[in-house]
Amino acid sequence: MPHYAADAVLFDLDGTLLDTIADLADGVNGMLAELGRPVRPLEEIHSFVGKGIANLVRRSLTENAHASEAEIDAALPVFRRHYARVNGRNTTIYPGVRETLDTLRAQGRRLAVVTNKSTAFTDPLLAHMGLSGFFEAVVSGDTLPTRKPDPEMVVHACALLDVEPARALMIGDSINDSLAARAAGVPVLLVRYGYSEGGVPVDAIDCDGLLSNALETLDHLQPR
Numbered sequence: 188m189p190h191y192a193a194d195a196v197l198f199d200l201d202g203t204l205l206d207t208i209a210d211l212a213d214g215v216n217g218m219l220a221e222l223g224r225p226v227r228p229l230e231e232i233h234s235f236v237g238k239g240i241a242n243l244v245r246r247s248l249t250e251n252a253h254a255s256e257a258e259i260d261a262a263l264p265v266f267r268r269h270y271a272r273v274n275g276r277n278t279t280i281y282p283g284v285r286e287t288l289d290t291l292r293a294q295g296r297r298l299a300v301v302t303n304k305s306t307a308f309t310d311p312l313l314a315h316m317g318l319s320g321f322f323e324a325v326v327s328g329d330t331l332p333t334r335k336p337d338p339e340m341v342v343h344a345c346a347l348l349d350v351e352p353a354r355a356l357m358i359g360d361s362i363n364d365s366l367a368a369r370a371a372g373v374p375v376l377l378v379r380y381g382y383s384e385g386g387v388p389v390d391a392i393d394c395d396g397l398l399s400n401a402l403e404t405l406d407h408l409q410p411r
């Protein structure tokens with residue numbers, strides 16, 4: 188197993204640091220109910236998460252259903268209103284995450300969040316969960332014109348942390364994370380416990396290793 192020098196570790200948020208699916212599902216189903224559409228099971232909403240909020244709303248309206256572009260546009264602020272109301276309410280930190288962040292900081296590594304979630308939800312959620320203090324940079328889905336799987340957010344996080352991409356390590360849960368990291372030249376590990384957008388099994392995704400618990404990140408790093 189390769190051991191990475193990793194001066195910086197970049198973390199995806201939804202499905203990697205935080206189990207946010209209950210709140211995302213409440214936001215989606217609040218929106219669907221208000222629009223007079225049938226609500227969806229949490230398991231289905233799982234597979235819609237990973238490419239940002241606009242994609243989540245689109246998939247929620249069009250999977251085995253029909254919605255016009257105008258209806259999709261109009262639904263976005265409805266979702267945002269419902270999600271803002273519940274963001275963090277039933278969210279939990281995955282086992283091992285806080286200890287991992289503590290250890291990485293104690294080792295002097297710089298940490299960032301790189302998430303497709305919008306800034307308006309990312310920042311209050313990190314604060315609510317008591318995680319803000321760990322991160323020197325937070326790159327959200329609306330920080331740049333592009334989102335994961337494009338590499339720019341990952342490149343931007345490395346620049347903010349003043350670390351060469353090859354000296355960083357990305358931890359994510361979906362193909363969007365692995366594609367973005369690969370294209371940015373950052374090694375990438377995927378957690379087995381996240382949402383894996385599109386329901387793609389993580390074993391089938393090109394990455395540098397799989398983690399059953401965030402603490403296993405430490406096993407992939409060179410000591411310092």
Ligand SMILES: O=C(O)COP(=O)(O)O
Nearest residue numbers: 200201237238239302303
């Ligand atoms: O908002 C999303 O779709 C997913 O966010 P993530 O990039 O933190 O997994």
Ligand SMILES: [Mg+2]
Nearest residue numbers: 199201202360
């Ligand atoms: Mg994710």
